Amino acid sequence: MDDLDASSPEVMRTFYRRLYPFKSIFNWLNHQPVPTRLFTHREFSFTLPQDVYLRYNSFNTVEDLKKQVCLLAPTRFEIGPVYTARPKDKKTVRPGAFKPLQRELVFDIDMTDYDSIRTCCKDAAICKRCWGFIAAAVRVLDTSIRDQFGYQHLLWVYSGRRGIHLWISDKEALSLTDEQRRALVNWMMAVQPGKGKEVGKVIARSGTKPLPPCLQFALSELAEVFSDIILNDQDCFGSEEGYDALLHLIPDSKVAENLREKWSTGPYRTSEDKWSDLKNQIKKYPKGTSQRPILTSAMEDIILLYTYPRLDAEVSKHRNHLLKAPFCVHPKTGRVCVPVDPSLIDDFDPEMVPTVGQLLRELDAAGSQNENGMEHHSDWESTSLKPYVDIITKHAQSLMEDVRRGKRETDTTTW
Numbered sequence: 001m002d003d004l005d006a007s008s009p010e011v012m013r014t015f016y017r018r019l020y021p022f023k024s025i026f027n028w029l030n031h032q033p034v035p036t037r038l039f040t041h042r043e044f045s046f047t048l049p050q051d052v053y054l055r056y057n058s059f060n061t062v063e064d065l066k067k068q069v070c071l072l073a074p075t076r077f078e079i080g081p082v083y084t085a086r087p088k089d090k091k092t093v094r095p096g097a098f099k100p101l102q103r104e105l106v107f108d109i110d111m112t113d114y115d116s117i118r119t120c121c122k123d124a125a126i127c128k129r130c131w132g133f134i135a136a137a138v139r140v141l142d143t144s145i146r147d148q149f150g151y152q153h154l155l156w157v158y159s160g161r162r163g164i165h166l167w168i169s170d171k172e173a174l175s176l177t178d179e180q181r182r183a184l185v186n187w188m189m190a191v192q193p194g195k196g197k198e199v200g201k202v203i204a205r206s207g208t209k210p211l212p213p214c215l216q217f218a219l220s221e222l223a224e225v226f227s228d229i230i231l232n233d234q235d236c237f238g239s240e241e242g243y244d245a246l247l248h249l250i251p252d253s254k255v256a257e258n259l260r261e262k263w264s265t266g267p268y269r270t271s272e273d274k275w276s277d278l279k280n281q282i283k284k285y286p287k288g289t290s291q292r293p294i295l296t297s298a299m300e301d302i303i304l305l306y307t308y309p310r311l312d313a314e315v316s317k318h319r320n321h322l323l324k325a326p327f328c329v330h331p332k333t334g335r336v337c338v339p340v341d342p343s344l345i346d347d348f349d350p351e352m353v354p355t356v357g358q359l360l361r362e363l364d365a366a367g368s369q370n371e372n373g374m375e376h377h378s379d380w381e382s383t384s385l386k387p388y389v390d391i392i393t394k395h396a397q398s399l400m401e402d403v404r405r406g407k408r409e410t411d412t413t414t415w
């Protein structure tokens with residue numbers, strides 16, 4: 001057992017005091033150097049050991065937040081919406097007048113929703129290979145959100161275990177109502193993940209109509225992912241259980257029966273072999289027959305079903321949803337919830353993310369070289385947390401630059 005365990009309040013206190021990048025978190029949430037309502041009216045909630053949960057905390061300054069976090073040493077803390085009043089004054093505000101106003105638009109993708117299709121790991125386990133599902137989801141979602149909604153300030157954060165969060169901080173995104181969030185996430189949900197062993201279903205297609213244009217566009221990239229991950233790396237249709245799930249998705253009992261016969265009695269066929277067997281069966285229907293487009297659509301749906309981002313929609317729908325703050329430590333793995341650059345998502349390895357124990361040891365090693373023993377606010381600079389802090393610092397700077405530019409433009413308007 002690591003002596004620098006994330007379950008120890010002392011370890012967590014040192015982490016918060018010396019490594020947690022409060023300043024960058026503040027800039028990211030507040031968009032300006034001086035506290036605005038985006039910070040002062042923002043809810044923070046704390047989870048303490050023994051599952052004590054403290055809600056409706058708010059702070060005037062980032063120093064106050066840091067002081068409280070270091071005092072409580074929570075196992076984690078979460079960030080909620082900006083309310084009409086300061087959350088700490090909730091009890092003194094007239095009932096009904098305390099409402100959530102703004103918050104980042106958030107998305108959550110978790111490996112749990114891929115359990116029915118991944119073959120390399122089970123339950124809580126995750127490896128570089130099944131991370132491929134998450135990486136593909138990030139690529140597709142990052143592109144389609146930028147292209148379809150024009151949002152620019154996207155921050156991706158590894159959840160510390162087996163998922164990833166997306167925080168969108170564009171001004172328009174912050175102001176979306178719950179209804180608009182629901183509509184947006186429903187639009188993005190092309191696939192409904194199944195429960196237990198069920199693969200799930202495609203919900204983006206209405207009847208036998210073609211897919212909406214944005215999905216047709218995504219399909220060419222997803223087809224590549226399908227070939228790389230589903231057919232080759234994961235060999236999803238290799239086992240009987242795997243190909244059984246595939247056969248259930250084919251809306252033609254004759255084709256499905258022929259394939260079952262071939263795969264269950266003949267020599268082993270890889271997923272790639274099986275996929276070309278399916279293509280060959282479809283080609284037996286001449287062009288112009290009604291079965292041909294039905295089966296082609298079914299193949300598109302299978303690609304979507306196995307590769308399209310699987311979203312935990314409930315997280316996105318409500319402004320008052322609380323989401324774990326970036327740079328918290330996952331209590332089970334000890335790993336820090338670090339930001340991830342989406343353009344490097346394929347190289348990201350969740351098992352290489354620094355743990356709190358590792359960081360404190362690095363800090364000790366750096367400290368013993370430091371003669372004067374002074375403690376700095378940016379102690380993370382001498383640890384492997386640095387590249388991740390750099391991501392959020394840069395991200396926050398671009399947000400702040402946008403706000404400065406917006407202000408300048410308003411100031412110079414003469415009409």
Ligand SMILES: [Zn+2]
Pocket residue numbers: 120121125126127128129130131
């Ligand atoms: Zn795996």
